[in-house]
Amino acid sequence: MAYEKELDAAKKAASLAARLCQKVQKALLQSDVQSKSDKSPVTVADYGSQAVVSLLLQRELISEPFSLVAEEDSADLRKEGSQDIIERITKLVNDTLATEDPLKPIDSTLSTDDILRAIDCGTSEGGPNGRHWVLDPIDGTKGFLRGDQYAVALGLLEEGKVVLGVLACPNLPLASIAGNDNKNKNSSSSEEKGCLFYATIGSGTYMQPLDSRSEPVKVHVSSVENPEDASFFESFEGAHSLHDLSSSIANKLGVKAPPVRIDSQAKYGALSRGDGAIYLRFPHKGYREKIWDHVAGAIVVTGNNNIINITIYRICECECNIWFCLWDAEAGGIVTDAGGKALDFSKGKYLDLDTGIIVANEKIMPLLLKAVRDSIAEQENASSL
Numbered sequence: 379m380a381y382e383k384e385l386d387a388a389k390k391a392a393s394l395a396a397r398l399c400q401k402v403q404k405a406l407l408q409s410d411v412q413s414k415s416d417k418s419p420v421t422v423a424d425y426g427s428q429a430v431v432s433l434l435l436q437r438e439l440i441s442e443p444f445s446l447v448a449e450e451d452s453a454d455l456r457k458e459g460s461q462d463i464i465e466r467i468t469k470l471v472n473d474t475l476a477t478e479d480p481l482k483p484i485d486s487t488l489s490t491d492d493i494l495r496a497i498d499c500g501t502s503e504g505g506p507n508g509r510h511w512v513l514d515p516i517d518g519t520k521g522f523l524r525g526d527q528y529a530v531a532l533g534l535l536e537e538g539k540v541v542l543g544v545l546a547c548p549n550l551p552l553a554s555i556a557g558n559d560n561k562n563k564n565s566s567s568s569e570e571k572g573c574l575f576y577a578t579i580g581s582g583t584y585m586q587p588l589d590s591r592s593e594p595v596k597v598h599v600s601s602v603e604n605p606e607d608a609s610f611f612e613s614f615e616g617a618h619s620l621h622d623l624s625s626s627i628a629n630k631l632g633v634k635a636p637p638v639r640i641d642s643q644a645k646y647g648a649l650s651r652g653d654g655a656i657y658l659r660f661p662h663k664g665y666r667e668k669i670w671d672h673v674a675g676a677i678v679v680t681g682n683n684n685i686i687n688i689t690i691y692r693i694c695e696c697e698c699n700i701w702f703c704l705w706d707a708e709a710g711g712i713v714t715d716a717g718g719k720a721l722d723f724s725k726g727k728y729l730d731l732d733t734g735i736i737v738a739n740e741k742i743m744p745l746l747l748k749a750v751r752d753s754i755a756e757q758e759n760a761s762s763l
């Protein structure tokens with residue numbers, strides 16, 4: 379299998395980083411009200427997760443040049459008064475790495491400088507040439523703080539295309555979340571939780587328990603053809619996505635189920651196994667999407683589709699005004715911007731998008747594109763009145 383070595387390293391790195399995040403979130407949820415309003419736990423977990431992934435990838439892929447485009451950098455940690463927080467991060471990273479293989483002797487304890495350097499390995503700009511790892515060390519910080527969904531999201535770009543993705547979702551139930559109410563989807567409950575999704579180009583998407591206690595299973599997106607039977611996912615946070623626009627699109631499609639609102643790229647993971655059929659993401663004007671928020675999720679939900687070769691043809695735009703789409707597709711989902719264009723991860727840290735991001739299976743996508751276009755046009759007309 380292509381990218382086998384890289385996938386092993388990425389799964390190990392994301393799982394270990396997720397273990398670090400789980401430890402911090404557990405302590406946070408057990409803490410008193412006063413320390414809950416303190417945002418430093420998420421800071422510690424963000425940086426700690428980034429350091430773990432950076433160190434693990436470099437250690438496991440020692441013979442390869444290493445480029446990492448990641449969300450965090452150490453600038454704030456190098457400011458005066460940050461010594462205490464750097465020491466907390468360093469201890470957390472050392473403790474986490476020591477759990478990797480309890481029988482293996484620990485080579486040496488990492489210093490605060492080692493940790494800062496590991497974090498700063500993530501300052502690559504990415505782009506269309508060569509290989510770049512792409513990392514969101516905690517995607518969905520709001521969810522993390524609430525005790526809800528978040529993900530460690532790690533992907534690999536080769537010549538600007540996504541070739542590998544791993545999503546560790548510590549709070550996502552192993553069983554489908556379809557049909558539960560929104561509260562259950564986000565909150566902690568006693569059901570078994572912790573999913574690791576992964577995909578490499580051309581090999582489909584797999585899911586296994588985050589603690590590897592059982593074998594991976596191949597997953598597929600929903601095969602629902604009638605949007606009336608589909609359910610749609612969107613951000614939990616109204617500040618991250620326009621819920622009104624999503625609701626107008628869902629109405630046009632005839633979707634009957636209420637929106638499923640969950641944080642982070644856990645949405646892509648849940649969609650990849652068919653828990654829902656549509657993902658709608660429409661950030662407020664002026665927000666620029668970053669590649670680390672979509673690289674891993676996009677390949678996980680696309681699965682068997684060769685996302686390199688998605689081509690969308692607008693064959694007919696006469697009276698019927700319907701978009702006909704042709705994809706080089708097998709079984710996975712389709713991820714495009716609101717105009718139907720495949721996401722382009724080759725432009726550096728930012729995605730250059732038309733309005734938003736939408737995901738659906740190939741049966742629903744043409745109808746969805748039309749509903750999106752009509753809803754956006756209506757909204758523009760209303761605001762110009």
Ligand SMILES: Nc1ncnc2c1ncn2[C@@H]1O[C@H](COP(=O)(O)O)[C@@H](O)[C@H]1OP(=O)(O)O
Nearest residue numbers: 516517518519613614617618641642661665671
């Ligand atoms: N104003 C915003 N609009 C859209 N997305 C945002 C905004 N602010 C932060 N984000 C990012 O959106 C993602 C979470 O999206 P969701 O709403 O789907 O949970 C995260 O990557 C989060 O960053 P972060 O990684 O720092 O949490």
Ligand SMILES: [Mg+2]
Nearest residue numbers: 514517518671
């Ligand atoms: Mg993010």
Ligand SMILES: [Mg+2]
Nearest residue numbers: 449514516517
């Ligand atoms: Mg983040």
Ligand SMILES: [Mg+2]
Nearest residue numbers: 449516518519
């Ligand atoms: Mg952030």
